[in-house]
Amino acid sequence: MRLGVTNQKGGAGKTTTTLNVAGALNQRGHDVLVIDLDPQGHATEGLGFEDLYDDPDRDSLFDVLPDLDRMGDLEQLAVEHQEVDVVPSHERMINAEDELANVMKREERLDMLFNESDADQRWDYILVDCPPNLGVLTDNAIVATGNVLIPAQAKSTSIRAIELLFKQLRSIESAFGDVDEVGLVANEVGVDGEAEEMMEWFKDIFEDRENCEVFEIRKRVALQRAWNAGVSIFEHEEDCDMEEVYLDVAEHLEDYADD
Ligand SMILES: Nc1ncnc2c1ncn2[C@@H]1O[C@H](COP(=O)(O)OP(=O)(O)O)[C@@H](O)[C@H]1O
Ligand SMILES: [Mg+2]
Numbered sequence: 001m002r003l004g005v006t007n008q009k010g011g012a013g014k015t016t017t018t019l020n021v022a023g024a025l026n027q028r029g030h031d032v033l034v035i036d037l038d039p040q041g042h043a044t045e046g047l048g049f050e051d052l053y054d055d056p057d058r059d060s061l062f063d064v065l066p067d068l069d070r071m072g073d074l075e076q077l078a079v080e081h082q083e084v085d086v087v088p089s090h091e092r093m094i095n096a097e098d099e100l101a102n103v104m105k106r107e108e109r110l111d112m113l114f115n116e117s118d119a120d121q122r123w124d125y126i127l128v129d130c131p132p133n134l135g136v137l138t139d140n141a142i143v144a145t146g147n148v149l150i151p152a153q154a155k156s157t158s159i160r161a162i163e164l165l166f167k168q169l170r171s172i173e174s175a176f177g178d179v180d181e182v183g184l185v186a187n188e189v190g191v192d193g194e195a196e197e198m199m200e201w202f203k204d205i206f207e208d209r210e211n212c213e214v215f216e217i218r219k220r221v222a223l224q225r226a227w228n229a230g231v232s233i234f235e236h237e238e239d240c241d242m243e244e245v246y247l248d249v250a251e252h253l254e255d256y257a258d259d
Contacts, residue, residue, distance in 0.1 A: 001124070001125050001126070001147065001253060001256065001257035002114065002119075002120070002125075002126045002128070002144060002145035002146065002147060003125065003126070003127050003128070003145050003147045003148070003149055003182065003253065004128045004130060004138075004141040004142050004144070004145040004147065004148045004149070005017050005018045005021075005127060005128065005129050005130060005148070005149050005150075005151065006128075006130040006138060006141060006142065006148050006149075006150060006165070007130075007132075007150050007151055007152055007158075007161060007162070007165060008130075008132055008133050008134045008138065008161060008164065008165060008168075009132065009152070009153075009157075009158065009161040010132035011132075011153070012132075012151045012152050012153060012158070012161070012187065013151035013152070013153065013185065013187030013188065013217070014038075014129055014130060014132075014151050015038070015042040015043045015046060015129055015227075016151070016187065016217075016223055016227070017149065017151040017185050017187065017217075018034060018043055018127050018128075018129040019034070019043060019046050019047065019129075019226075019227065019232050020223070020226075020232045020233055020234075020242070020246045021127065021149070021246055021249050021250060021253070022034050022083065022084045022125075022127050022232065023083050023084075023231070023232025023233065023234040023235065023246065024232070024234065024243070024246040024247045024249060024250035025124070025125050025127075025250045025253065026083040026084055026232075026234070027234050027247065027250070028247070028250050028251070028254070030124040030125050030250075031085075031122070031123045031124045031125075032083070032084040032085070032123060032124065032125045032126075032127065033078065033084065033085045033086070033087065033119065033122075033123040033125070033126045033127070034047070034081075034084050034085070034086045034087070034127050034129065035061075035086075035087045035110075035126065035127070035128040035129065035141075036086065036087065036088055036089040036129050037061070037089070037093075037110075037128050037129060037130055037131060037137050037138075037140070037141055038089055038093075038129055038130065038131040038132070039089060039091075039093035039094040039096065039131060039137075040089070040131070040132075041053045041088065041089035041090070041091070041093070042129075043086075043089070043129040044086070044088040044089045045227075046227040046230065047081050047084075047086050047088075047230055047231075048081070048230025048231075049079060049081075049086060049088045052079065052088045052090070053088060053089060053090055053091055054090075054091050055090075058090065059073075059076070059077060060077065060087075060088070060089070060090035060092060060093060061077065061087065061089075061090070061093060061096065061110075062090055062092040062093050062095065062096045062099065063092075064077060064113065065096065065099075065100060065109040065110065065113065065140070066096075066099045066100055066103050066109070068112075071109075071112045071113050071115075071116035071117070072116045072117050073113075073117065074087070074113050074114065074117030074119055075117060075122065081230075082231065082235060083231065083232060083234070083235055085123065093137075096137060097135045097136050097137060100136045100137075100140075101136065106136055106140075107136060107139040107140055107143050107172070107175075107176065108140070108143055108144075108176070109140055110128070110140040110141060110143070110144035111140070111143050111144035113144075114126065114144055125253065125257075126145070128141040128144065128145055134164070134165070134168050138168075139168075139172060142168075142169065142172050142179055143172060143176045146177065146178055146179055146180065147179070147180050147182045147256070148169065148179060148180070148181055148182060149182050149183050149184075149185060149249075150162065150165065150181065150183070150184050150185070151184075151185040151186075151187045152184060152185070152186060152187065152202070153186075153187055153188055154186045154187075154188070154189045154190065154194070154195040154198040154199060154202070155194060155195075155198060156194060156197075156198065158198065159201065162205070169181070180210075180211075180212075181206065181209055181212050182211070182212060182213075182252070182253065182256055183206070183212055183213045183214065183215060183249060183252060184202050184205075184206040184212070184213075184214045184215070185215045185217055185249065186198070186199060186202055186214065186215065186216050186217065187217045188217070188218070188219040189216050189217065189218050189219070190218075190219065199214075199216065202214050211255075211256055211259065213252050215245055215248060215249050215252075216245065217242055217245055217246075218241075218242065220240055220241075220242055222236065222238050222239075222240035222242070223240070223242065225238065226240075232246075233246070234246075
């Protein structure tokens with residue numbers, strides 16, 4: 001199963017969700033690939049590969065995506081982490097949007113890379129951590145996966161972001177085929193009235209969709225400390241009560257993949 005973790009709003013919880021859902025899938029015995037599509041490389045750093053981010057000699061998606069001759073090269077971009085395999089970001093990725101602007105099938109390059117690299121045979125789950133904008137890289141993630149998991153803060157400012165994202169998803173769908181919303185991960189949910197109202201809104205909007213579920217992650221310093229330590233909360237030394245929620249997300253993805 002391929003999954004894009006997306007919301008163009010910064011700080012929505014994309015990277016935290018990607019790394020910990022990936023950790024949960026690994027706990028449940030799956031082979032997982034994490035693609036860091038964000039030029040800022042937060043997932044790369046959160047998995048302990050900051051050295052690769054500015055290594056001038058290392059190939060990255062920046063080199064591969066614009067080059068049709070390299071669509072079979074996914075595996076050579078991947079590095080091994082103790083929990084998952086990772087395609088790290090790279091500082092050159094900041095120029096990837098420009099580089100892709102004038103190539104044909106520019107929104108389909110990641111899909112082609114997955115297909116021509118037999119990625120679905122190699123990994124059970126591929127998670128793509130998206131950048132915080134609705135540019136051509138995010139389009140690539142959505143087209144390549146056809147499934148999105150949407151993290152969002154339980155704040156009223158998330159409403160507009162999600163409405164814009166839906167517009168983008170429907171427009172991609174009309175050009176490239178089905179896109180399914182698999183779930184909404186409400187992130188850093190507090191105990192105030194605004195959070196409560198937003199949880200109602202999320203449930204109204206998302207639970208009406210077929211097979212789509214709403215999950216609730218609270219604010220926990222353990223999540224930040226795990227990121228600092230280069231692992232998910234599952235491999236981090238301290239126990240965290242949010243592990244259970246990420247395992248629920250993983251189980252939901254298993255059910256989804258079976259359908
Ligand atoms: N549930 C949470 N509890 C505590 N800190 C969190 C939580 N979710 C995210 N954070 C922190 O908030 C910041 C933004 O989260 P991040 O996942 O990087 O968002 P995005 O990838 O959407 O920009 C990070 O510093 C992260 O460690
Ligand atoms: Mg991020």
